[in-house]
Amino acid sequence: MSNHKITGVFSAATTPLNADGSPDVGLFTEHCKRLIEEGCHGVALLGTTGEANSFSMGERRMLLEAALKAGISPDKLLPGTGVAAIPETIELTKHALSLGVTKVVMLPPFYYKGVSDDGLFNAYSAILEGVNDSRLQVILYHIPQVSGIPLSVPLIGRLVEAFPDTIVGIKESAGDFNNMQAIIAAYPGFSVLCGADPLLLPLLKAGGAGCITATSNLVADSLRTVYDHVHDEAQTAKVDAAQARINGYRTLSNSYVQIPTIKAMVGLKTGNAGWKRTRPPLVALTDAEYAALAEGYAQLP
Known part of the structure; x- marks a missing residue:
């Protein structure tokens, strides 16, 4: 996977x-540090789970600055910087770069639905040309069930071809394993990251x-176990057990609306x-x- x-x-x-x-900045930074300690390679703050689109530009900048402080x-922070307005996406991305944060997760402009691949290509091009920083690495964000804007396999290819050093990966949050496989097959070396833990x-x-x-x-520790030992046949049982534990937490988190449920579970954990x-x-x-969630949580390993 070194490529x-x-x-x-x-x-x-x-x-x-x-x-x-x-935002509770003290509790947030404490949580981010704990995530790293528990095994995360990094923290993708200000995404869907982080309620980013409910926060102002100022709040988003403040949270990123607090994590660094x-x-x-x-290099362990991947803030979400994609918003509906291209100038604000440029501003948030430049702000991250000004702090030495070079990797971002970027939604497409998501208000207008049914837009063409040409329109999306033009939007990402305008953003990257507006930022104009060779350090930048962008993870595209495909979450059509929320954004309403799918990023097609051909569009990804156009962006990779036009910006090979900048468009380096995608967060595939549609949960479509066939789509993930198609992207991997089409663009070797392009980083496909799943948004669904069971995958x-x-x-x-x-x-x-x-x-x-x-x-x-x-359960960052279990995810790290899967990542570290996936290709070690001697550790198959350990990896399978870790994935089963992850799936148990994921299933419980889907019992109710996911984001409030995840937050409640973090509260139960801490x-x-x-x-x-x-x-x-x-x-x-x-x-x-x-109360029902707490009862279910108590049963988890």
Whole structure:
């Protein structure tokens, strides 16, 4: 897997909130550090799980700066910088680069639906030409069930051909293993990272580069076990057990709306009930849902 420019286990980190709805920066940086300690190669902050599109530009910049100030190395941070307006995507990406953060995860402009590959190619081109920094490495973000904007295999190829040193990977969050395999086959060396934890093991076996997932907020150690030992036949039982544990947490996290549920589970793991808070339009679990979740969580290994 050494031919991949970006490879490893990355957490789609969730973002804790204060009672007034503002980001809890202290708890956030504590969480990011714990994710690294538990085995993540890096933290993909300010993505879907991190509620990024519910935060202002200023809040997004503040959270990235806080992670760096807390001592996390710039090369371990993959902030989401793709928003609906191209000038703001450029601004957020330049801000990351100004701090020494060179890897970003980038949604396409997502408000207008049914746009053509030409339109998406032009949008990404305008962003990269606007940023104009040779250090930048972009992971495209394919999550059509949320964004409404799929990134086709031919579009990926056009972008890789036009920006071979910059467009280096994709987070495939549609959960479509056939699509992941098609991208791997079409573009050798391009980093395909899955957004669905159950697919990490089969993806690595198929030549994928790793994952950016929500369940890593809870079981980063098991994801790292799968990543480190996937090709060691002597460790097959250990890898399978780790993947089964991951799948158990993932299944429980899907019992209710995923993002509030992941946050509640981080609260159960850490003993901090403040993790239950979400920013509207997301809503926290009801007391009954939380009680059932806590019961299920207690059964997990």
